Amino acid sequence: METEKIGRERKVSEVSREQRDERQKDDGAPSGDGLTLGMKIRDLSAFYGSFKAVTDVSIDVQANKVTALIGPSGCGKSTFIRCLNRMHEVIPGARAEGHVMLGEQDIYAKTSDPVIIRRRVGMVFQKPNPFSKSIYETVAWGARINGYRGDMDELVERSLKRAALWEEVKDRLKESGHGISGGQQQRLCIARTLAVEPEVILMDEPASALDPVSTQKIEDTMDQLKQSYTVVIVTHNMQQAARISDYTGFFYIENMGDPGRLWEFDETEKMFSNPERKETEDYVTGRFG
Amino acid sequence: MSQSSTKAERQEGGPGGPDFKAAMATRYGLDRAFTVLVTVAALVGVAVLVVLLVDVIQDGSGMLSLEFLTSFPSQVFPENGGIYPALIGSLWLLGLTGLISVPLGLGAAVYLEEYAEDTRINRIIEINISNLAGVPSVIYGLLGLGIFVELLAPVTGGGSVLTGALTLSLLILPVIIVATREALRAIPGSIREGGYALGATRWEVIWSHLLPMALPGALTGIILALSRAIGEAAPILVVGVSLYQTYATAGPFDGYMALPTQIYDWISRPQQIFQDSAAAGIVVAMTVLLLANSFAIWLRNRYQQRS
Numbered sequence: 001m002e003t004e005k006i007g008r009e010r011k012v013s014e015v016s017r018e019q020r021d022e023r024q025k026d027d028g029a030p031s032g033d034g035l036t037l038g039m040k041i042r043d044l045s046a047f048y049g050s051f052k053a054v055t056d057v058s059i060d061v062q063a064n065k066v067t068a069l070i071g072p073s074g075c076g077k078s079t080f081i082r083c084l085n086r087m088h089e090v091i092p093g094a095r096a097e098g099h100v101m102l103g104e105q106d107i108y109a110k111t112s113d114p115v116i117i118r119r120r121v122g123m124v125f126q127k128p129n130p131f132s133k134s135i136y137e138t139v140a141w142g143a144r145i146n147g148y149r150g151d152m153d154e155l156v157e158r159s160l161k162r163a164a165l166w167e168e169v170k171d172r173l174k175e176s177g178h179g180i181s182g183g184q185q186q187r188l189c190i191a192r193t194l195a196v197e198p199e200v201i202l203m204d205e206p207a208s209a210l211d212p213v214s215t216q217k218i219e220d221t222m223d224q225l226k227q228s229y230t231v232v233i234v235t236h237n238m239q240q241a242a243r244i245s246d247y248t249g250f251f252y253i254e255n256m257g258d259p260g261r262l263w264e265f266d267e268t269e270k271m272f273s274n275p276e277r278k279e280t281e282d283y284v285t286g287r288f289g
Numbered sequence: 290m291s292q293s294s295t296k297a298e299r300q301e302g303g304p305g306g307p308d309f310k311a312a313m314a315t316r317y318g319l320d321r322a323f324t325v326l327v328t329v330a331a332l333v334g335v336a337v338l339v340v341l342l343v344d345v346i347q348d349g350s351g352m353l354s355l356e357f358l359t360s361f362p363s364q365v366f367p368e369n370g371g372i373y374p375a376l377i378g379s380l381w382l383l384g385l386t387g388l389i390s391v392p393l394g395l396g397a398a399v400y401l402e403e404y405a406e407d408t409r410i411n412r413i414i415e416i417n418i419s420n421l422a423g424v425p426s427v428i429y430g431l432l433g434l435g436i437f438v439e440l441l442a443p444v445t446g447g448g449s450v451l452t453g454a455l456t457l458s459l460l461i462l463p464v465i466i467v468a469t470r471e472a473l474r475a476i477p478g479s480i481r482e483g484g485y486a487l488g489a490t491r492w493e494v495i496w497s498h499l500l501p502m503a504l505p506g507a508l509t510g511i512i513l514a515l516s517r518a519i520g521e522a523a524p525i526l527v528v529g530v531s532l533y534q535t536y537a538t539a540g541p542f543d544g545y546m547a548l549p550t551q552i553y554d555w556i557s558r559p560q561q562i563f564q565d566s567a568a569a570g571i572v573v574a575m576t577v578l579l580l581a582n583s584f585a586i587w588l589r590n591r592y593q594q595r596s
Contacts, residue, residue, distance in 0.1 A: 090485055092406070119488025129479035132502050141497060142487030189483070196487050 037103040037199045038063035038230055039084060039121075044098035045259070046079045046088055053079045055259035057098075059249060061200070066222060066231040068241035068268065071251030071283070076260025077234045078126075080251070081202050084232065085121035086114040102200070119146055122198035126205040128185035130177030130192075135160075135169050138177045138188055142196040155195055163191035164221045183214020190221060201225060203233040207240065219244050238284055242272050250280045342575070349568030357569055362533065362551065367562045372570050375551035376577070377537040378450060378530070382547060383519045383581060385454030386461070390518075391511055393458065394465030395500070398507070401466070402473040403495055422463035429460045430527030438528050446542035448529025453545060456528050457521060461514035468510020472503035501592065508589040512582050519578065522549035548574040 039061040046054040054076035061067050069077045082088040083096040086107060100107045107117045119142075131138045139156045148155065156173070160166040165187040169180065177188055186206060193201060203222075207215040222244050225231055235241050241248055248271040252263035264271065264280045275281045282288055346353075352368075360371025397418075405411040433456030437445045445452045476499055484494035531544045532554050538545040548570060555567035 085486065087482065087486060090482065115488050115490055117488075118486055123482075123486035125479060125482060125486075127479060129477070129483040131480065131483065131498055133498075142489070145487070145489050145493050145497075192483075192487065 036063045040101040042099040046083050046096045049093040052259040057262045059265055063230045064226055065246040066226050066244050067247040068245035069234045069249045070241050075251040075253045077251045078204050081204055081234050084202055085118050085123055119196050120198055121200040122193035124189050124193055124203045124206045127209050128182055128189055130185050130188050134174050135177050136173040139192050139195045146196050159191040159195040162194050163187045164217055183210045200230040205234050252279050345568045345571045348565055349572050352565045352569035372573055374537045375546040375548050378545035379519050379548040381450045381538045382454055386457045386518050390458040390461050394462050395469055398466045398469030402470050418463050418466055426460055426521050427523040430524030433528040449542045450538050450545035451541040452528050453525045456524050457518040461518050464514040465510050469507040472506025476502050504592045505589045508585055512585040516578055522553050
């Protein structure tokens, strides 16, 4: 309990990567709070109607790490990541088969409630989608509907700080979330996700619609987030995957019309320096895709 | 004119080479002609309204007074008569119709847009609603007569103002539903996904995000629909509006008079004094309409600013 509390309350921005690595060696445990869970995905397939978009994916997503998913367009990365918080089934006709273990719980078990799962496994989308509400309300809304009992002002401030947006918006919290730049909107969406205190954060190409400066800010944010959360990110940007992730999964479709598969999955360093499979190497070295 | 033609000639030899004929004079000419055309089109509507208003205000000015608003109509002393019971009756109709049709219309639209799956039954419902918008209003009157006046008489009190409002609600429901559905459809799906991804239920997303965002569009439909409702004479004539009564409507089960039927009654009488009363009645009806619309537009703008 003691370390857990420290992990949660420590000002994340004050801790540099080196310090963290030091501490990890000391404790032999991840630096975030002990509650953070990983995900074990087994034989996950996703369908749109009768079309199978992703087939038989099995991965262990490590707690307090960033897992990146890369691969050519249309190979099922986004579909796959949407299966991890049961957002896939929101699309009419879409469904998923297989098992996704969040800690001890299979989120596809009959007893699992998708509404609760989505609170625990948050999601940031490709295009910023702030609500038509004030900045403050956009962050507070999710917490409020989930029955947050604490100090809302404090939660909003903390969430915006963690998303590295507080300084830019603290004087205009009552203004519309649509009035800020695209990069700020995306960080607002991250703040809104953090405010419901999820355990895992899924990011579906969060920086693809943003300029390099905003992208940089979001990458910095992510680096801090993994202390308290497990992060899974889909990205088209190989440098980004190499920079920010600890593990990388490569999705690939061999023949047109086949479902997407997880072609290779390993530590990021290995995936980018010495992958097992030729297609992975071709992709990460930019020979296709 | 000569200036513009030399400009056109110069342009023809300009970028693009000999294969392009810029013909700027013709194109700018068409541009100007079209501007005149659309301006005239816009002015026709306004002009008709102004002429109508000036005409009725002139005719009705002799009768228009505070007394006209607060007196009962009179056949014996028509110059002292007024429009009070019809005005009150129309306000009752307006209020009750709004209370009935707005929640029903919004509800039906939310169901069709957010809940209904693409099944055969739902498609039949959709087609029906679109068709209902085009049914003549007197047919709704006959429907109201069958259902609300006769079948549901114990509930509605027969030919009461509630029956009138229920009938008018049926008439305008399709318009409200269609407008609200359009407004809901215009909201990007990413807003819904953003809500769900925070652990919201469907109802929470609808209530907190979709309805507030759809409200300006829905209100436009509601304004149009309610304006139409209080202007209708045919359906309420069928379901039992009074052409004369000695009391003003005081509750939903009372009888009622209404502005359009009162105007119709006066205008069908040959004496000049009744014609003037009718004109004054039209001014009152249009003022009520204008006030109601202004309120709705104010409400709409307030919501638009917030979002």
